[in-house]
Amino acid sequence: MRKLIHLATMIAAMALVGCGENTITAPPGSGGLPGVGAPVAGVTVLASSPSLPSDSAQTLTIQAIVRDSNNVAMDGVTVIMSSDSGTLTITNPVTDQSGIVSAILNGGGDPTPRSITVTADAQGVTGSVSVDVTGTDISITGAS
Numbered sequence: 501m502r503k504l505i506h507l508a509t510m511i512a513a514m515a516l517v518g519c520g521e522n523t524i525t526a527p528p529g530s531g532g533l534p535g536v537g538a539p540v541a542g543v544t545v546l547a548s549s550p551s552l553p554s555d556s557a558q559t560l561t562i563q564a565i566v567r568d569s570n571n572v573a574m575d576g577v578t579v580i581m582s583s584d585s586g587t588l589t590i591t592n593p594v595t596d597q598s599g600i601v602s603a604i605l606n607g608g609g610d611p612t613p614r615s616i617t618v619t620a621d622a623q624g625v626t627g628s629v630s631v632d633v634t635g636t637d638i639s640i641t642g643a644s
Contacts (some may be wrong), residue, residue, distance in 0.1 A: 540577060541569040543627035545620045547605070550568075554610060554635040556607035562588070564620035566599045573599025580621045586633070589624065593620075607633055630643070 523619050548561040558617060566574045579601040581590050587608040603617060612633070619628040 505524055507595075528626040535541065538572075538574070540566055540574060540623040540625045541551050542567050542571075543579070543620050543622050543625050545618060545627040545629040547618070547629045547631050549631070551632045551634050552605065554607060554611040554613065555612070556609050559604045559606045560631060562603045562605050562618050562629065564595075564601045564603075564622070566595050566601070566622045573597070575599065576621075577622050581618065582621075583616055583618045585616045586631075588618060591611065 538540055544565045544567075546563045546565070552558060552560055562581070564579050566577045566579060573595075575595055575597045576596045577599070579593055579595060581588060581593070581601065581603050583605060585608065587606050588603050589605075590601065592600060601620070602614040603618070605616065610633075613635075614633050616631045616633060617628055618631070619626055
């Protein structure tokens with residue numbers, strides 16, 4: 501009887517294996533490598549322009565591109581972005597399939613000429629870009 505139960509169990513197991521589908525899905529943040537949680541190797545931060553007018557009427561797009569050691573874009577990685585001045589608005593802090601997180605930067609109501617540095621951090625790997633705020637000139641002329 502034991503042999504019959506063992507044989508029935510083996511047949512059922514083989515039938516289940518034959519019915520299954522073999523699909524391997526890369527986990528978020530793995531850089532597309534199935535089953536491997538690849539670490540972040542690089543973060544590149546880009547600005548849509550090198551300067552921003554001081555009137556705060558315009559905005560710039562800031563993008564952080566996250567990649568692994570093979571320069572493969574990494575999907576599903578959380579990126580922490582910050583700026584040392586101005587106002588930075590991030591709609592979704594998780595990278596898309598292209599490894600990109602986008603944000604909008606404006607002058608934040610401060611018309612003074614300065615440089616704003618935006619930094620992006622993904623798993624402790626950082627990148628940054630600087631944007632110059634330009635256009636405010638004050639001229640005072642006295643009696644001659």
